[in-house]
Amino acid sequence: MKKILIFGSFGQLGSQLINLLKDEYELIKINHADLDFNKFYLIEDKILKINPDIIINCAALTDVDRCETYKEEAYNVNAEAVKHIIRPLKLTNSYFINISTDYVFNGIKGNYSENDTPDPVNYYGLTKLLGDVYSNSYDNSLIIRTSGIFLNKGFPVFVYKNLVQNKKVTAIPGYYSPISAYNLALAIKYIIPLNRTGILNIAGNKISRYDLAIKVSELYNLNKNIEENNIELTAKRPFDSSLNIDRAKKLIDFNFYDINENLKHMVMK
Numbered sequence: 429m430k431k432i433l434i435f436g437s438f439g440q441l442g443s444q445l446i447n448l449l450k451d452e453y454e455l456i457k458i459n460h461a462d463l464d465f466n467k468f469y470l471i472e473d474k475i476l477k478i479n480p481d482i483i484i485n486c487a488a489l490t491d492v493d494r495c496e497t498y499k500e501e502a503y504n505v506n507a508e509a510v511k512h513i514i515r516p517l518k519l520t521n522s523y524f525i526n527i528s529t530d531y532v533f534n535g536i537k538g539n540y541s542e543n544d545t546p547d548p549v550n551y552y553g554l555t556k557l558l559g560d561v562y563s564n565s566y567d568n569s570l571i572i573r574t575s576g577i578f579l580n581k582g583f584p585v586f587v588y589k590n591l592v593q594n595k596k597v598t599a600i601p602g603y604y605s606p607i608s609a610y611n612l613a614l615a616i617k618y619i620i621p622l623n624r625t626g627i628l629n630i631a632g633n634k635i636s637r638y639d640l641a642i643k644v645s646e647l648y649n650l651n652k653n654i655e656e657n658n659i660e661l662t663a664k665r666p667f668d669s670s671l672n673i674d675r676a677k678k679l680i681d682f683n684f685y686d687i688n689e690n691l692k693h694m695v696m697k
């Protein structure tokens with residue numbers, strides 16, 4: 429049985445990966461409390477002791493506004509930690525999957541493919557891009573770029589919780605490619621045995637936040653107290669960060685991209 433080390437095991441994606449991979453792999457789960465990525469100098473030792481066949485890094489500082497304010501923490505967790513993950517891999521020869529984001533792009537053109545040039549507009553995107561660069565410097569690595577992951581948090585869950593309480597929802601203008609943590613984890617399960625390297629986009633179909641909010645309201649028979657408007661946020665957001673998923677569709681044999689399918693997998697409590 430191959431041994432997979434999962435960083436960020438309590439997160440949205442990490443927890444779903446654990447559920448889906450536990451019967452086929454030996455899993456070593458590491459979360460924030462086990463190893464704080466701000467202490468990135470401890471990472472090498474941990475990896476050498478575990479000697480995993482595969483590492484999946486789902487740990488990140490994902491709060492985009494917090495990254496803009498706590499820049500050192502964002503840099504440590506999203507970039508420097510990845511540098512320290514790849515260092516021991518020349519000894520362990522592990523296959524490394526790093527989870528990246530649509531926020532590496534500036535959002536001007538949308539439909540970003542794996543070959544498009546990143547140009548982040550906020551510090552979260554910049555630190556994640558640096559993580560990608562470190563990941564890419566190790567040959568046996570795959571960067572999976574995704575968008576708007578949701579399970580127990582994320583925009584659709586936010587919409588649901590607010591509409592249920594009869595609160596108005598403001599959707600900021602723009603497009604992205606949201607995917608449920610469940611479908612993303614299932615897609616990654618398909619991808620692991622293929623041993624792909626480089627970059628691969630795995631995300632949902634493009635949708636605006638407003639249209640997504642309407643879909644959530646219709647799906648759960650809630651009021652449509654939804655407006656599209658700008659909100660003052662600490663960090664800039666790319667307007668259209670949608671990802672082109674043509675390559676992933678050829679590799680993955682199930683419908684991971686349809687928004688209605690994805691909305692079946694959100695936890696609304």
Ligand SMILES: NC(=O)c1ccc[n+]([C@@H]2O[C@H](COP(=O)([O-])OP(=O)(O)OC[C@H]3O[C@@H](n4cnc5c(N)ncnc54)[C@H](OP(=O)(O)O)[C@@H]3O)[C@@H](O)[C@H]2O)c1
Pocket residue numbers: 436437438439440441442459460461463464465466485486487488489490505527528529530556574575576577578582
């Ligand atoms: N969420 C999205 O919309 C989105 C979109 C595109 C790409 N991504 C990327 O997809 C990956 C998974 O996202 P997700 O939504 O599953 O994230 P998540 O639910 O926020 O989980 C992130 C995990 O990282 C851990 N973490 C945070 N700070 C840490 C630190 N200093 N040291 C060690 N661990 C730390 C968190 O632990 P604690 O909770 O205990 O701090 C949590 O388990 C990330 O790489 C993210 O950048 C996410």
